[in-house]
Amino acid sequence: MNGTQVIIVGAGPTGLTLAVDLARRGVDFRIVERSPRHPAGSRGKGLQPRTQEVFDDLGVAEEILATGRVYPPIRAYAGERVVWEGRMHEPREPEAAVPYPMVLMQPQWRTERILRDRLAALGRHVELGVEVTAFEQDDDGVTVTLGGAERVRCDYLVGADGGRSSVRKGLGVGFEGETSETERMVLGDVRATGLDHEHWHTWADMATRTMRVALCPLPGTDVFQFTAPFTGEEAPELSLESFQRILDEGSGRTDIRLTEVAWTSLYRVNVRMAERFRVGRVFLAGDAAHVHSPAGGQGLNTGVQDAYNLGWKLAAVLGGAPGRLLDTYEEERLPVAADVLGISTRLYGRAKRGEEGAHARDEETQQLLLGYREGSLAVGERGGERAPDATLGGGRLFDVLRGPHFTLLALGAADAGPVEEVNARYGAAVRAHTVAPGGGTGDLVDVDGLLHEHYGKGLVLIRPDGYVGYHGGEAGLRDYLAAVTAG
Template sequence: MMMNKEIDILICGAGPTGLTLALVLAQQGVSFRIIDKMKSPFHGSRGKGLQPRTLEIFEDLGIVQEIMAAGGSYPPQREYQDDGSWQEAPTAEARSPTASEPYLTPWMVPQFLTEDVMRTRLNELGHQPQFGCELIGLEQQEHGVIVRIAGKDGEQSLRARYVVAADGGRSFVRNLLEIDFPGKTLGVRAVVADVSLQGLSRDAWHRFSSSAPERQIGLCPLAGTDMFQIQAALAGDEQPDLSADGLTRMVSERSGRTDITVVAVHWASMFQMHARLAQRYRVGRVLLAGDAAHVHPPTGGQGLNTSVQDAYNLAWKLAAVLAGAEENLLDTYEEERRPIAESMLGLSSRLLEEARRGEMRRGREVQQLDLGYPESSLALEIPARKHGPLAGDRAPDAPVTTRSGAPQRLFELFRGTHWTLIGCHVPRGHVMKARGLHVHLFGEEGNLIDSNGSFQDAYALQRGDWVLVRPDGYIGAIVASDNLDAIEEYLQRAGVVG
């Protein structure tokens, strides 16, 4: 068995979670390897809804334009009654973007297209997943993990500083570490399938039998493709025929229509819905992310989005520790992300019950813009604030102007792997300098102008205040100018100063 050279990170799983982690690590210059036991990339639509916060992350990763081009907006829900009449309602609450929230509508992109965009960007950065390769064993040591992997070239052993398990709800790594995965089976079975069909228009998400939970069926046109996604509840131990003929019969029986024909099945899956949360996210140098750490019912489009944000939270912390930050920085990953997953489990389960009653409209609660880490040990406020965003909250966007008069957005200044420190009417002589820290100032001596007041509206800072934005776009600290040394201590802890 061959021993390869040491790498910093081994990522097990090349779905959206692993790919997000890989993209950030590639930007940070961290050495890693990303493997997946599947022989080829996933080709289904499973996680098709991208929430506004995830779109903000994709903007930061430099792929949002490609993601938007790959998909489209959600069509309205068209509910058919038994007599053939129907009513129509928006799938999501229609809201226009604002200065502080540039994305306010979920965007439909079939998962296989999302992953394709992510792999393309990763390849541009000089990396690619290795499919048909899986972890089969590991041994933790003081300064690394010896892992055994098996692929088409046989078994090999390598040493990684850290291992991230992004290998799904049935995670081999989580089971290997004997991490409990408590929760419950929700008693709901369903089919999801990507099909080509005839007989339905693409201007609506067609839903039938909404009054009978175990006979519900939806046919949604998949943006970016000429396919439809079929979603159908299953009764008891029903074993459906997932062929084109079988799905045609199911559609006919549940819709009462004989003019809809499934002509081809491109991908199909039958699954049991669960709500489960890992007891721990970390054992030594091995960490869980995405579905390996939590599984949700698909209602509300929370699973993929929560997973992407797990990876986005973890990636900069791994890079910081590898660059010299204290290792206990990694403890804040579970501290911050596990409560988010727990709340998402409750939300998804509630939305599942609403869906079974035929209620499908979704509002701000699914957009993930209001999620944050105000209780985190990484949230610093001196003095405590009574107005505006708090330390730990998502850092709002805002249009500003450079001193030369050029338009700029805060998100453009945040983009990348660095920390951002913003001073509000502070003397330039007080500006600290540190590796990986970008500093911007508003005021007489500054480089930015709040030309229309959007920055002040979004942040509600006092003269002399400083706001520190983390690499993942959350506010790390807000302090008054006479407490600037607290930010320096904070950055030392995060490995930025030192």
């Protein structure tokens, strides 16, 4: 029987993020995808600022930024007449603490391609057309049947295989929530004449201010994402002719012509969350664990955060860290998923009711404020918070954090002794630095004083996923490191 350390089921953004993270950590794994080909649709097109920070760490941010764009202005029409124009997100400039302040538009097919290219550069590839047909676990591992014939033994199995997850169903884990049979939407990637590519073009019912049809230009392409909600039992045909009819009726215009439909989908409003994110040696992540309304662009991004949380913990335990570290995956991610589900549901409700300003998005959707303050890995005043970026002499804090390691910062008058001890004991697994105020002398210099203002004096241990684990004095640091590393 073949063996590997981890099997990832599903090669969407969640599975690919986990695969890239495990690959750079030297974990042996396989990533399998039931579909015989990679998907082509734009689908989840919004990348939140926190996701861009994750992609910075994984080595794909440069291409993501180069090929994406900020969301274009929304232009609302009554027929041919422009009746309103505005933005979903107010423009923000990068700051020392927040280098990626704007939501980025990127068709999902390209996000996945960029992640696959990064995975290939790390020497790993997705296995297409491979379905998990059965699995069983015991105290020592999981036996997975692939394609009905091949049996593979692994230490851990991760289901990142979408809302209809076969892994979740195989576990017998409930998927609580509701699916609306009356509130649905047709989506497609279309080419069209008669519209510019600098605006998100929308037509709404003027009485209720609810959307009828919209075309959003996708960056780096001549394609629009077509969206149109509908009610009733009978779904429209997913064809060029049907989409043209929906556009004509929804816009009241005949001068806009659709010339090609490249991808189509029928979406039902689906709001559900798994009862558990872990059963023994099997984990659920992304849409396999939670599904949201599309409002607020949270689904893809939350899946990426799931994978980013799980990756370093799997690698640590496989490398010898205490197994109870894996308990913190569900402990940390399930409450976040519940909060995000609430945000997207609330935003969808506002849009459905036609509330004024329902298009606007603020910092609650950017995922920069999400954290794990109530979790067992959060120790000290700033424990569990996202670690902000900062300007250092010759670079940024994110440059120091980038990679699969923990980072220890000794600020102010903190004794350099812990830094020397940690570097000697943990090597590349924990990189420790003294941080001097601006004008001072240290491994790192806090040019603007942001780090000292934020943390004060003392020791700050930043986890591999960019959250503060430990914030305090020397006394508790050794015990904390013993709980999260193999040292």
